[in-house]
Amino acid sequence: MLKTLDNYSVNGFFDEAIIDSNHSRPAAKPLFSQLKDTPFNSFQEMQKSAEMAIAQMGISFTVYSDKGNIDRLWPFDAFPRTIEAEEWNSITKGLKQRLQALNRFIEDVYNEQEIFKAGIVPLEVITSSRDFRPECIGMKLKHNSWANICGSDLVRDAEGKVYVLEDNLRVPSGVSYMLENRAVMKQVMPEVFRDMNILPVDQYPLQLLSMLRSLCPQNCDNPEVVVLTPGIYNSAYYEHAYLAHEMGAELVEGSDLVVLEDDCVYMRNIEGLKQVDVIYRRIDDAFMDPEVFRADSALGVPGLIRAWKAGNVAIANAPGCGVADDKVVYAYVPEMIRFYLDEEPLIDNVPTYLCDREEDRNYVLDHLNELVVKPANESGGYGLLIGPRASEEELAEFRALILDNPRNYIAQPTLNLSTVPTVCEETLEPRHVDLRPFILQGEKSYVTSGGLTRVALTKGSLVVNSSQGGGSKDTWIVVTEENT
Structure with a gap:
């Protein structure tokens, strides 16, 4: 155990690192072994180094307030969260199962509606949903995949059981911060990464690009992929720019795209027009196409839905997939898994x-x-x-x-969310956390090795969102000696 944790108390919660005052969890043992003699002031220095790195790298997010949009440096805690690789393998299977069922459900909503006919989900749950899009009725998508990028929020209860708290299927955000958290920690604890077997996360942009390319409606060797952003005033603009850069894709706004009479989407550039095959959109349905949705939208592309329905461009996530993002629909996901996959859910709902x-x-x-x-x-x-x-x-x-x-x-x-040691003013103290892994589904499925751990930095708080005063931690999926 760490000397710094001699007075650490789990207070009846499930702690991700510590079982009791004398025992650590298996995934945390290698970390504690590396840092066993580290005094608290060294953790404070690590925290300062992390905050300096975040400032130098320009990692920021935007908070919307009554006084305007406020850019802030990304709130980060330098003590990592550790999870055993064997447990993560089981979680990965459950997340893939869940997204497969959700995609089958969305396809069913806009086509045969078999789950409603079977009486499993009431039809009025969908017709009353804010994100049900009648314009999508009859659409069939490649790989039957509508929600291509999903961020499902996971929590543990006081016994350590993992639950899915909610699914984010419209325009899930946060993955760039997961990647940047790892880059920061490699600067803060380089020696620990040399000596521990921590699964990498940096392949995500390539996995994302591969998945997006697999959605291309036409069979071509090098599809043109773009990231469609609302612009610099969006709270997640940092992430839009980051992912476009890492994928080698163009970052575009609605005014950079045009739909011509052939119902194809083109990107304006200095050489003229270039056809676009796949759009990773980071704007809500309502603003995507003023011909179909909000007529006053200046963020979208007139004719985009027409091009999509003609099969000339792929959009990820697809229009209409937000119907499964509804928290009322969430309650029915276990039944969806049984109905569409004939399987029992591998991860339970709350x-x-x-x-x-x-x-x-x-x-x-x-x-x-x-x-x-x-x-x-x-x-x-x-x-x-x-x-x-x-x-x-x-x-x-x-x-x-x-x-x-x-x-x-x-x-x-009210769940007693699990805790993780966190660098506070005078010592390491427990703070509550959740976890947002990211799941991709196109031709193949992929789950990140860990995800974005969000931490409630205020003592006793259960609210982890950065917009509500929360922060984040790097998440380490650790291969322990017992599993090698």
Whole structure:
């Protein structure tokens, strides 16, 4: 064990590194062996070095506020999270299974609708969804793959069991920070990387490019792939630019693309026009094409949906896939896995109450101070109620919101999220974490070795989102001696 952790207490939570004051978890043992005599002030120096590297590398994110868009340096903690490779192999299988079922579901929504006919998912769940796109009805996609990039958020409970908390299928973000976190840690702890068997993450951009190329509607050797961004004022613009650069793809805005009378998409460049085969879009459906969706959108490309439906361009993630991003739909994913794949889910959902069901709604209203309540289509930690920490005024407000629009709310138990040692002012202290791995699906499937660990930097907080004061850690998938 680390001397610095002599007074560390897990406080009844599942800690990712420590079992008790005398024992570490297998994945953390090699790290503790490397750092066993490291005093706390050395961890503070590592933290300062990490923050300097982030500033020098210009790793930033944008927070939207009433006072405008504020660019901030990426919040990062220098003490890594470790997970055993053997456990990660099992998680990987579960994530691939889940995304396969979700893609089958989206295809079914816009075509045969067999799952509704079977009575497993109520049709009104879809027709009332904000992200259901009737314009996509009848579309069949290559590899039956609509959600090509998914970020599924994982959590552990107090017993250490892994659950999927939610799936992010529209325009999931965060993977660039996973990659940059690793680059920073290699600067901060280079000797540890030499002596530990930590699985790499840096192949993700090539895996992403390979997956995008596999979506090309035409059979060509070198498809033209572009990344479509809303522009520099988007909170994830850093990531858009980073991934385009790493893939060797063009970063474009809507005004850089045009759809001609042949229903093909072309990119404007200094040489004229060049046909585009695959678009990795980082803008929401509503802004993609003013001919079909919001007529006032200046971010999209007029005629883009027409070109897509004609089979002349691939779009990842496909329009309409957000219908499976709905938190109400999330509750049905285990049944989707059984229906489409004839398999049992390898990773469970968190128990979920749907407020549009009378029985569930009555339970939620009676136990509001015990539950976490979420709106069906928000992200970034916005619009949450954490019942045990809510005021009477907040509980009353959410009671009214649920009664006014029950379809828009789900509730889940307040999980005792797992913790990881974190560099604080005076010592290493436990802070709560989740994990967002990234799953790709095109011709083949791929899961990152780990993902973006998000950490609630405020003591006792369960909110890990960077927009809500959270930070991140590097995630190490460790091959231990027991598994070699």
